[in-house]
Amino acid sequence: MSPDGHVVGVVPPGVGAMVLGEFALPVNGWTPAHVHNHHQLAWAAGGVALVEVGAVQWVLPPNRALWLPAGVVHRTGAAGRAALRGVYLDPARCPVDWPAPAMVAVGPLLRELLEYLTHGELTPPARLRAEAVVFDLLEPVAVAPIGAPRPADPRARRVADALLADPADQRDLADFGREVGASPRHLTRIFRAETGLTFGRWRTQARLRAALPMLAEGMPLAAVARRVGYATPSAFAAAFRKGVGLPPAAYFAG
Known part of the structure; x- marks a missing residue:
């Protein structure tokens, strides 16, 4: 040990x-x-x-x-x-x-x-x-890792767990706040303090993390985008490139 x-x-x-x-x-x-x-x-x-x-x-x-x-x-x-x-x-x-x-x-x-x-x-x-x-x-590939740390606060953690289970969930912090008994402002502060990310950035990271195994297995981009909550493949590809540093096709290119 x-x-x-x-x-x-x-x-x-x-x-x-x-x-x-x-x-x-x-x-x-x-x-x-x-x-x-x-x-x-x-x-x-x-x-x-x-x-x-x-x-x-x-x-x-x-x-x-x-x-x-x-x-x-x-x-x-x-x-x-x-x-x-x-x-x-x-x-x-x-x-x-x-x-x-x-x-x-x-x-x-x-x-x-x-x-x-x-x-x-x-x-x-x-x-x-x-x-x-x-x-x-041995040649490193210049990509940013994907991280979606779970907050410790129990109400914020319920929000995080719901989105990790279903990254296509479209509810906003006001919707989640009513469910977990916390104001959107409080949840916003907790996400930033305990994960180092804004809620929006955290949600994007959670969606990208869910998308990567699907992309790696060859699922079409449109299907992956839909499963992780993006209305169009182009919106997903833009978020992927911004978050990772490469477009999806280049991330897995030989």
Whole structure:
């Protein structure tokens, strides 16, 4: 256990800087929050993996992986069937040392190398050569993570939980206030104080978070927009680009 009570994933030493493994992710559920003594590259060769760091959620189709520095508490899950390829990197031997989680592009060559390192019967020199190419190919994707932290205030939390359950809910703070017994002004203050976001910004983040797994699974943009509460695909695409930094198609581009 770590000092703050989280499970510590201890990675055994490998021939080189990398130790690779594979395990099934819980469908529509999460692993317990845990932390590793190694850096990790979280990647699913098939399906859509989810990684949550605090209130921030990352959605990872097969052409995206997530760099997690050693010591970052996180949990993993899946939007459907997916097997996580855990690529663990010894900080003392890893030439990459990014200090914060970062999304990484997984192109065809990097994908093949990760498969080769996971399943290949390699001599130590061959493994070290392959690892060196992997490090050369690690390329961060400039996207903003999606975060919709839940407020602690019980009335504001009821509002947040309703919108997380149904991001297409069109009620405003006056409607919610009548239901939870709080004025819109009070709820506005609570959201800003406890989440760091205005209510409108928080709602947008919640909608984008709900949209990402659908987009990753290939659902048409119009259907995703409708399911998360936008009247038109263009309105959703504009909100996505403003919130994430890329349009939806570019976010998942190979």
